[in-house]
Amino acid sequence: MKRISIKDIARLANVSRGTVDRALHQRGNISEQTRNLIMRIAAEKNYKPNPAARMLVMGRAPVSIGVCIPKEIRLFFDQVRDGIMEGAHRFESMGIKANYSPFERYGQGEHERLKEMLGSKIKALIMAPGVDPSLSALIGEAEEKKIHVVCVAGDVEGSVRSTAVCSDPELNGRCAAELMAKFVRPGARIVIFTGMLVHPVHSKEVSSFTEAFEQFADGGKVIEVIENHESEEEAFQKCSALLKRVRRIDGMYISTVNCLPVCTALNAAGRAEKVKLVTTDVFPEMVPWFERGTILASVYQRPYMQGQTAISLVVDHVFSGRPFPPTCYLNPLIVLRSNLRMFREISHQKTRKELNLN
Amino acid sequence: MKRISIKDIARLANVSRGTVDRALHQRGNISEQTRNLIMRIAAEKNYKPNPAARMLVMGRAPVSIGVCIPKEIRLFFDQVRDGIMEGAHRFESMGIKANYSPFERYGQGEHERLKEMLGSKIKALIMAPGVDPSLSALIGEAEEKKIHVVCVAGDVEGSVRSTAVCSDPELNGRCAAELMAKFVRPGARIVIFTGMLVHPVHSKEVSSFTEAFEQFADGGKVIEVIENHESEEEAFQKCSALLKRVRRIDGMYISTVNCLPVCTALNAAGRAEKVKLVTTDVFPEMVPWFERGTILASVYQRPYMQGQTAISLVVDHVFSGRPFPPTCYLNPLIVLRSNLRMFREISHQKTRKELNLN
DNA sequence: CTGAAAGCGCTAACAA
């Protein structure tokens, strides 16, 4: 069915286009009666104003989208940013503009940038939330001002954000567990390395890995969970100590991007060929560990695609009025030695189309 | 500085708006001289077309894109179609229209539909190529007429198609081999089931699996390759015969979507728990075999994403003049029991955003 | 209170 226009409504209601406009936009100067009639017809015929026409007559008012994410963590947020910016670029000709305004890192400049963004003329705000407890209030403030907040690479539970695009930590944990279970011998003993258990994402990954591993593996179990607080130093020390303390470890699941210290500690202890690793995400320094067979697989959270998706959701909403889904979880990709070169983080050669390498 | 419009350029160049339009869009029918003048002014004044105005006017003369794919093979082409049509839908307001004109199946109505499409007013043609040797000529004919041909879910080697979006058969084979190698014991004996070895896709999958498996697996090898010619009957018979003939098989790689007959044959022979399967793609009837642990993993070719990508490439080309990449290979997704429910083919609940389940 | 008409920047059909 064709899209209906103001002119059509005017004809149907036997009034002029001006009258319809007044009714639709409650500009007053209109009788209750005609207004009702017009509104009824509009609703019935499912009238949607044509955004292009509106923009045209309203004069250049490009739709700005604020982008507030940290500068980079091991390439992850670089990818998110690329996804957002390249995604936005595709809609440039539709008048979409992304305002990239990063902050240094979580807890540093985050709040200020966000505040700043709220003052500017944006239609939507894409943000990567940390754990700052004030976020929920800021989000409320934004939505209050009709700025749609889309969380990316995380979520703020209990907030009124329009939607969140992220990977599902429980799914990541389960996939990692399933793979690990198939890689190790029966009765295997596994250690988990994670960032901080106070972080809900990490704690979910850990608990769902543990649960799933014990379900999938034949008698295997998780013997220890170690927090590294995202510190390379700490991770290395703790891993080294662990290797001295425990003589039999069959595998390790590293639920944070901080996996290199573990690899080097394993290597230093001469156990790099013995302990099987399942990691998270991917970056160039991991390649040799894949090649040696230390890292068997990695659960990739598709940062680029998360960025692209966030933009898509905003654009679809703004232009087509498509409602935001409550949450948008992406299916993880599994990184293997075979497909390593297909990931944007690894292959920077532009010979292949990059839009979809993730 | 205010934004400059076509009218301004026309005034500056002492020509009419129509002429400026022709110059800017290389529509021909214009003298080299005036064109140069206009282009110079446009560049100088940094002219950018007004997206709203363009959208508005494009709304009435939609850009048609032909879509010529088979009706369905185990949901695969349904997904491709959804990807294309939903992708196109997002650009509806920019005047993009997809003309879905499917054929019954490969070799049946394919040529006719294609011919038909060539006669219609389309700007691009998205097609899923079979093995018809006349395709190359048809593609040549289309490109001759300035109809960009984008192959999806396959390619026509040696043709002048603008680009192809597909999964890389060699990569699929290698990923399958790597997983298989990690799932089975040392010295494992593997059988490959495929469609038809005359098909280059299948033969590449088979050979790269074989090669990679022998590299990854500790002494394992591929002991047999069986063609099923996409027939369920044939697959079942051959698999049953095989199981009688060979007592020890550790795993099977099924490089075609036709995996159910193999599962049932295994089951009938009481070996469903013994032989480990790595399959291709996913559809609802496979679920129980995942749950029983017969199918350990599947290499998913992302049909929906292939469709979306094809449309994206066309749209980006038409609107932004972005050149087509020579070929666009998608990184495969690995289907596991854990993430089974995340695939569009399996989960039809729309609670989660579906755009990205692939 | 309502209608008529101008015009946003662009494209395409037709005239010259």
Place this chain on the structure above:
DNA sequence: TTGTTAGCGCTTTCAG
């Protein structure tokens, strides 16, 4: 080869 013109759907102004 170029110019002219009629809209696309909407807002806004000015007359009734």
